[in-house]
Amino acid sequence: MPTQSEQPQCILLVPTSVGAGLTSACLGLIQALDTIGLKAGFLKPFMQDELNGSGQDRSTALVARTLNQSPPPPISQARLEQLLRDDHLDELMENVIELYDQVTHQAYCDGSALDLVVVEGVVPTQHTTYATQTNAQLAHALNARIILVGTGDLNEPQALAEQLDMHARSFGGVSSSRTLGCILMRMKNLPYDEDSLTPAPGTANARLEKPVLDELQRYSPALATERFHLIGVVPYSKALSAPRTLDVAQALEARLLNEGEANSRRVLSTSLCARSAANALHIFKPGSLVVTSGDRDDVILATALATMNGTQLAGILLTNGYMPNDNMIEMCRPALNTGLPVLTVDTDSLTTATNLSRMNNEIPTDDLERAEKIAHFVAAHIDLEWLKENLSRGYTRRLSPSAFRYQLVKLAQENKKRVVLPEGNEPRTVEAAILCQRRGIANCILLGDREEIENVAHNRGLTLPDDLEIIDPESTRARYIEPMVKLRHGKLNEITAEAQLHDNVVLGTMMLQLDEVDGLVSGAVHTTANTVRPAFQLIKTAPEYRNVSSVFFMLLPEQVVVYGDCAVIPDPDADTLAEIALQSARSAQAFGIEPRVAMISYSTGSSGSGVDVDKVREATRLARARAPDLLIDGPLQYDAAAIESVGRQKAPDSPVAGRATVFIFPDLNTGNTTYKAVQRSAQVVSVGPMLQGLNKPVNDLSRGALVDDIVYTIALTVIQATQNSEAACHKEIAATG
Incomplete structure (x- = not known):
């Protein structure tokens, strides 16, 4: 059990009115906290029948299904009111403390201690006239800090300011150290474009915060204090309210x-x-x-x-x-x-x-798609920098899946590059290109017929941004014949080059080789071989490498780890395996994952022998010789590499065992089987494969890729292109002295 000093801090979300979007605020806040590396649990202490209806509690069920948590069921409204009528407030709060302990204990037993617990307060209705009193008691019993959750109209700032001011008084006022600030949900008449439905986490709040804060402070100067922060301003979205x-x-x-x-x-x-x-x-x-x-x-x-x-x-x-x-x-x-x-x-x-x-606008408990989108949407409009500064002091930081995705998007937006998409008329690819263009992740180039691509977008209810570039292959293919013949001198003539250029992947690869674009993403309807073969022939490997391999970023529940190689090299020898390890460690570090490399085998340390184990042992020796400062160990069995207790038992002196972040598999059969088993059985999202070792970034997609998968692969490609540019710049500086 965690000690008292290890107990997570508590944040109580207090609604100011019915329909404020309290559950959506809880989902979004937990998502935002996860993005900055803070693990938050959830507790709803009391059921409210008039809002929830019959059946299980909606908030608890949505958090359980959307965020993969196991919050305890809330205290029934009948029991709450009975204890209030009998003036058994102490007993009621003791029941709440018991539920809170269940949340922290469950997380502790699962091996993932919480940094915070987000508690959903009682909504004031005509029936629950005791809401304000009960929320105040919750704050005292849990030693909670308060975030008010309100809603309103920017054109009616006075009513909103008075509402916030009034509710804050129950917790010492807006200047109280207990009151952190507020999240404004479903705000109307904001300067907001409905098309920007999926901004990156934390990127949208600053733009909307100032006009709201300026209006609020006109009617309540207390809202201008540094202690009371406008933590989030979430606009009303018709698309996310759609049943x-x-x-x-x-x-x-x-x-x-x-x-x-x-x-x-x-x-x-x-x-x-x-x-x-x-x-x-x-x-x-x-x-x-x-x-x-x-x-x-x-x-x-x-x-x-x-x-x-x-x-x-x-x-x-x-x-x-x-x-x-x-x-x-x-x-x-x-x-x-x-x-x-x-x-x-x-x-x-x-x-x-x-x-x-008159339909109820609340999220049904089985509508996970809508709940997940709302959680990400709210998180995008929360001030992540403020949360990080005020809540993360003294708490463990980790690279969570949300943080990894956020980091991908943020780095890509900071280094916007041109990425060619040869499958330009493929519907998922078109939608991903539109999202990347609108979110500033990349300047995408679609290869295909403009009219056909416009029809694809129209049929999906999408509008092509004006700055999304479309190139018709028929109009440009001929000018790549001569450069391609020169590149493959003695292997191609003009006739065979022209024939190969009718494949848009080959055409896109030539654009990349001639520096007309910075990266290429394909594979939604093509095989891996279709994507990789032209890269081998035209792009070739980087000077420091002899091989091209791949990694998957595996978004496990607690952290992101790297698997390599799971897609390219069937049976690497020891030297090649060592190179895969070094490439993968470099890839991990580039994306914010501290590389601790485990060379995977069916044996740990010196416990086994044989050709396969010897290969892994030799590859580990070679990798250590080439990168003495890299934390790498092998051979290690998977459980010894991943599970701390097993690692301590099987390899007590290993700097990697039990806490590996990069897993290098001995061959493609093992790697591909393991990645798919983990992905499907544990419902783990995998991003990749990301190719490594090429002169320029080319990345493959799974033919079952979702739109988000394509977006993140494009972001990966942008970051790789940025790293290549920086490396080339450093080499040029070194060469010129």
Whole structure:
């Protein structure tokens, strides 16, 4: 058990009103804390039935499922009120302390001590008139510091300032050392662009903070004190407030005539169609839920036609209890087969629209996609630098997955490079390029036909940024024939070079070789060989290396580690394996991971013998000779390298055992099998493979890559290109004396 001095500090989030987005604030704050290397647990002490409804507590369930925690269930509202009525406040707070201890004890047993615990306070409602008193008691019982969670409108600053001032008084006022500041959620009328939905963590708050703070201080000068900080300003986002079509069906008790993709499509807007279809074409847009009477055949047909043209509607909601006839259903069958949800209700269209406007906006417990996006969105609008300065003193820092992703994006944004994407018309690649362009991660170049790429973007409900460069291969391919023949003198002629340049990966690789771009990312629809072979032929290896290998960044729950080589070299000899270790250590260090290299084998130390173990032992010796200052050891079994208790037992004198950050596998069979086993069985995100050892950065994608995977691989490529530029600059300076 942790000692008293090791107990994590507590932060209590106190809502100032109903609908302030308290649970979203908790999710985002925990995500933000993780980004700066602080591990936070979560506790909701009390259930509130009138807000939660029947069933399990929504906040506790969302934190458990979204953030992979195991918070205890809260005290029931009935028990809370019974103890309050009986004036058993001490007993009530003792129950809360017990829950708090469960949170810290569970984390301790899991081997991951907490730095903080985020506690969700009681929401003031017409029924819970005791909310303010109970929150004050929670703060005292847990010795908690307070963050107020409010909401409002920038055009009504006086009401917001008075609300914050009033609630802070229960905790000593806004200048109290106990009150850290506030997070403003779902703020309206902010200077915010809905298209920038996924900014990097901590990057959006500064831009929105000043206009809000200026307005608040006009009505409450106390808010200008240094002690009370505007920790986060989170704008209202229509996209993140969008329910799934299935949520709408459940709220309206609608029947699903065709469920389709009701569980994944989002309702961004609802359009009541009372006019003829010809006069309502503007409503048929991505994310639109078309509401119309069930006997309006023209609207139903228009919906089906829009769907077949690639517009992903949220669905169609038929009112008045009218049902399309069988012939109409068969005519619309191709649209239904694309996943178009069709709902029906007995209420008339106007009543149905009213019911839609009254839907609960809280996140359903099973909507993990929305919960995760909201957590990242809120984290992006929280002042990370302030959190780091005020909360991390004296606490263990670690490179968490969130910190790794944040660092990737931040470094890429600081060193924006040109990255060519040969698979320019592939939908995931197009979306990733748009995100990278808007977030300033890279200047992306898509290879492909502009009209085709624009259609791909349109069908996904996206708009291509004006500065996103598109190059038509047909218009530029010919000028690379001569340089390619020179590069591969004696191996190619003009005819074979022209034929190979019809492969956009080869074309992109030539652009990279001629320094027209800084990096290349491919593989969403191509094999690894398709991506790597042109790089071997045209880019070649860096002067200090003889081989090209790869690493995966494995985003384990507690930290990020490096696996190499899992994708390129089938059976390296000892010399090659030593080079892979040195390349991988360098890659780890470049991305903020302190390299402690474990050379993996089926044997630890001198406990085993044989050709395979001897190879690993020799590779370790060679790597040590080439990099004497590098922490490296081997052979080590995986558990001896990764688990501290096993490492102490099997290799007590090893500087690496039990705390390795870089794992070098003896061959591709072992490496690829291990990485996939960990990735799939433990649900670990892996970023890569990142190629290392080339003169210039070329990176491969998994054909199952998600959009985020592509974004992070582009960011990796930008950072590699930056490092190459810096290395070249240092060499030039050294050469000129």
